[in-house]
Amino acid sequence: MRQSVFVPGHRGPAQVEGEVACCLFHGNRVFITRDGGRPALPRVDVEFYGIALDTAHYLGTLDGIPCYGMALPHGAALPEGLELLGMRALILEGDELAAGIAGQAFQLLEWARTHRHCGCCGQPTLPHAADRALECPDCKLVFYPRISPVMMALVYRRNDNGSELLLTRKAGYAEGRYTVVAGFVEAGESLEQCLAREVKEEVGVDIRNPRYFGSQPWPFPNSLVMAFSAEWAGGEVVPDGTELEDARWFSIDALPDLPEAVHISRLLIDDTLAHLRKPR
Numbered sequence: 001m002r003q004s005v006f007v008p009g010h011r012g013p014a015q016v017e018g019e020v021a022c023c024l025f026h027g028n029r030v031f032i033t034r035d036g037g038r039p040a041l042p043r044v045d046v047e048f049y050g051i052a053l054d055t056a057h058y059l060g061t062l063d064g065i066p067c068y069g070m071a072l073p074h075g076a077a078l079p080e081g082l083e084l085l086g087m088r089a090l091i092l093e094g095d096e097l098a099a100g101i102a103g104q105a106f107q108l109l110e111w112a113r114t115h116r117h118c119g120c121c122g123q124p125t126l127p128h129a130a131d132r133a134l135e136c137p138d139c140k141l142v143f144y145p146r147i148s149p150v151m152m153a154l155v156y157r158r159n160d161n162g163s164e165l166l167l168t169r170k171a172g173y174a175e176g177r178y179t180v181v182a183g184f185v186e187a188g189e190s191l192e193q194c195l196a197r198e199v200k201e202e203v204g205v206d207i208r209n210p211r212y213f214g215s216q217p218w219p220f221p222n223s224l225v226m227a228f229s230a231e232w233a234g235g236e237v238v239p240d241g242t243e244l245e246d247a248r249w250f251s252i253d254a255l256p257d258l259p260e261a262v263h264i265s266r267l268l269i270d271d272t273l274a275h276l277r278k279p280r
């Protein structure tokens with residue numbers, strides 16, 4: 001399969017005619033085409049669908065073609081030959097590039113939809129002249145795309161019988177599946193403070209030696225997940241009764257069902273397992 005090249009950018013060309021690569025949304029779903037069975041971003045004729053590019057979000061170029069995130073206008077005919085797919089399905093089935101671009105478009109459209117007026121004086125906002133932002137023409141307040149930082153923690157411990165991971169499940173999570181601890185960063189909090197607080201609140205234990213693993217944007221609706229592993233430092237596991245249905249230690253040789261590999265939580269678990277299985 002051909003590997004696409006995406007070059008991000010936020011200032012589109014002054015004029016576009018004919019086809020553009022697009023993340024064209026209809027509600028919460030995006031139109032896709034299939035490339036060897038896998039979902040791919042389609043190209044559409046902007047004029048045919050009556051899409052005004054000044055309401056679209058320029059994302060960059062995809063294989064040299066301008067790429068936009070946009071919503072199908074109300075009353076417009078559904079594009080023929082394209083399939084509507086939910087964002088979660090695109091993340092699970094699609095390649096990382098298509099899912100990433102569509103995730104960005106989804107977040108930008110949602111941000112623009114919810115920032116049409118100034119939160120201070122109520123005037124309609126306008127695109128900022130230089131940045132990807134909206135600006136109030138009256139009081140000049142600037143609104144950047146909203147990003148909500150989320151801290152994720154995989155707590156582990158080593159003992160005489162081997163190593164264990166502390167995993168949790170929320171009510172309504174897939175049957176039998178467990179995952180890591182996660183929560184939103186609060187205003188005024190450092191990432192380290194958030195990590196310690198979230199773990200303490202959700203499962204009642206203390207941690208030490210946090211180790212950064214990686215990050216992942218998660219567009220439901222605007223999270224940026226930062227994943228850490230951390231060593232257990234003390235305390236008995238007491239699951240927070242409101243958020244969690246269960247939390248417990250699992251031997252690394254008898255783990256439950258885990259999240260799919262597209263989630264950074266799973267990549268964090270796999271990386272930590274590799275680290276714990278290394279001879280010391």
Ligand SMILES: [Zn+2]
Pocket residue numbers: 118119120121122123136137138139140141
């Ligand atoms: Zn204002």
